[in-house]
Amino acid sequence: MKFSPLVDELIHALKMLPGVGPKSAQRMAFQLLERERKGGLQLAEALQRAMSDVGHCSSCRTFTEEDQCSICTSAKRGMSGQICVVETPADVLAIETGGHFTGRYFVLHGHLSPLDGIGPDELGLSLLEQQLASEDVSELILATNPTVEGDATANFIADIARKHEVKVSRIAHGVPVGGELEYVDSTTLALSFNGRLPL
Amino acid sequence: MKFSPLVDELIHALKMLPGVGPKSAQRMAFQLLERERKGGLQLAEALQRAMSDVGHCSSCRTFTEEDQCSICTSAKRGMSGQICVVETPADVLAIETGGHFTGRYFVLHGHLSPLDGIGPDELGLSLLEQQLASEDVSELILATNPTVEGDATANFIADIARKHEVKVSRIAHGVPVGGELEYVDSTTLALSFNGRLPL
Structure with missing residues (x-):
């Protein structure tokens, strides 16, 4: 059985949306129609504006509707x-939540995946290379994910940085704070041994 | 840290949306911005149209953008x-999926809850009463949920039906097909004994 065309379309x-299956979608649609018409219209407008106007920061490539983001x-x-x-x-948000990093970012929007x-x-990366060449960059900190692709991307970017003598x-990979050695996987443990610091 | 205003708004x-917390909302927004701009705009349009145009069927009160739904x-x-x-x-959808019921529906959009x-x-209920009075209704089947409120609503509507001699x-409540007696709660078991049918 089908609902009316507009409801089906919704x-x-x-x-x-990621993580939304047929049942959740149905529940969302009915909830919006039943109790949240105003919220639904707000969501429609927010979607419309964000999809049309949000672009990338011209310096760091994060999402922003301005030419440059607030950090840049x-x-x-x-x-x-x-x-x-x-x-x-x-990832920018995750690092900003900590509040310990005071420099700028560069967002790849993915990792190398031929x-x-x-x-x-x-x-x-040509934009990044341009910044390394023309701006006063004291250090490039690679915080890509510790996956095969993330590591490959980090190595690739490290080569570029070395070329420009930056x-x-x-970032360090190892046992997370609050983690217990017993439950940490062996690769992470190996990384934590390799990355040990003198005391 | 905040994102740009439009992203925050999204x-x-x-x-x-029901079942969507801060982390899921963030993931959805980024996924849409990163890979699904077109889908996001489609969703915005579907929302906009559904929220503005979908009303209630004038006979059965289910959602439809027409005056009457396809069943009515x-x-x-x-x-x-x-x-x-x-x-x-x-609930209409759940019953229609079975395909065994060939009559019409009446959707309460809730239950009595003073x-x-x-x-x-x-x-x-005045619309339902009007239909009981003026139309040729052979039987009113109450399929409200087997909760305290659903039962109270069913009893209330049953009184109206009796007044109009309809x-x-x-619907029967008891052990579901495929269920095992051992795992069925005692209230359901009691209902299944009360509702036993002669063989």
């Missing part, structure tokens, strides 16, 4: 000369 | 003269 469109426009953030390279805008057609151009580092 | 609006306009569905009373449009200010008027019944 359920179908909601299924496109802040003079304070440029002072240290550090640039942290991350895979996604969500099989999926994602090469240096898709990650905006100091380059990778 | 994340905030997505949180309004079908001559075949009116022939049996049966009306099945359910709480939500999702504390929440939901009385007979909010459930459209045959009224309640």
Whole structure:
């Protein structure tokens, strides 16, 4: 059985959201129609505006509707000369939540993945190279994910940084705070031994 | 840390969907911005149209953008003269999936709940009463949920039906097919004993 065309269309469109299956989409549609018409219209407008207007920051490639994001426009953030390279805008948020990093970011929007057609151009590495060449960058901190692709991407970017004689580092991988050695996987443990610091 | 205003607004609006918390909303927003701009715009349009145009069927009160829903306009569905009373449009779908019921529906959009200010008027019972009085209804089948409120609603509607001398019944509650007696709760078991049928 089908609902009326508009309701079907709404359920179908909601299924496109990550983690939303047919049942959840149906529940969402009915909840909106039943109790949240105003909220639904607000969501429609927010979607419409975000999809049309949000682009990438011209310096760090994170999402913003301005030419430059709030971090790149802040003079304070440029002072240290550090640039942290991350895979996604969500990573920027994770690091900003800590509040300990005072430099700027560079968002790759992915990692090198030749099989999926994602090469240096898709990650905006020419923009990064340009910044390394022309700006006063004191250190490039690579915070890509500790996966095969993330590591490959980090190595690739490290080569670029060395070419421009910019100091380059990778964030530490090891036992997380609050973790118990017993439950940490062997690769992480091996990394934590390799990355040990003198006391 | 905050994202740019439009992205924040989108994340905030997505949180309004049932079952979507801050993290899921963020993931949805980024996924849409990163890979599904077209889908996002489609969702915005579907939402916009559904929220503005979808109303209630003038006969059965289910969701439709027409004056009457497809079931109420079908001559075949009116022939049996049966009306099945359910709480939500999702219940209509559940029954229609079975395909065994050939009558029409009446959707309450809730159940009697005086504390929440939901009385007979909010459930459209005057419309139902009007149909019982003027149309050729052979049987009113009450399929409200087997909860305290659902039972109270069923009893309330049964009184109305009796007033109009319309045959009224309640769907059976008991052990579900494929269920094992051992794991069925005692209230359901009691109901299944009360509702036993002669063989």
